[in-house]
Amino acid sequence: MAVSALNASHEAVHARYESVDPLYREVRDIRLLGFVLFLISDVVLFSMFIFAYLYLRNSVPNWPPITTAGQLPRFDVAFACINSCVLFGSGATMHAAMESWKHLNKPAFNLWMLATIVLGIGFLSGQAYEYQHVPVTWTGSTMGASFFTLTGMHGFHVFIGVIYLITLYIQANRGVYTGSKYFGLTAGTLYWHFVDVIWVALFYLFYLM
């Protein structure tokens, strides 16, 4: 797509976005700032657990740690790669859904939203499968405790995100949002991208590092 056509498209969306009454615009901007601050607070929460994990990891001479049964194996990278792509793919479909809504293409929005929800459930299913096959337990080692705590906390965020997306899908089809008033969808998109990006960090820390 040509850059000029892209800019014209963005300008049309922006003009529609700014065409709302001033009071709504002010409230929307404050809500957006509040939501971004919420995401930052969630980054702090994850950071605390990540630093605790790194501290534990650096407290022992060998990693994976050595237990009475011998050295623990590394986590399965190959399966985690597929599951990561499922989650990252859901981020791409969520972005496509948001863009479809902004460009007033509701059928495409519905399609991409459903794809996002299915991929989100797919990621959770993959994580549940991995939990059953992972070579560590929650109480057996610091490696297992860190793994289940961090990935479990992330999985809980994904679970909440899936419920959030289903709610947004229902609301959008009931006419709660319009072509110029759609803050809920914006917040949902940001939240979903956020859980994707947190997984980038966890994927590196547990499987690649």
Place this chain on the structure above:
Amino acid sequence: MASNIEKGIAFVLALVVGGTTSFQLYKDWTTTGLDNQVTKLLLGLMAFGCLLVVLACFGILGG
């Protein structure tokens, strides 16, 4: 063997998702506003995640 098949699938998925995400980032590059700026940052990090997957598939990381 099974691990190599899984890595092959992951590699293809990472290329598709990473390419799509990069294209979305390119399309939105000129947008303004806090929500769009945060979205662009997060899209860039997602593309980075796909790059990590590609490196893991070749055993460069996590081997």
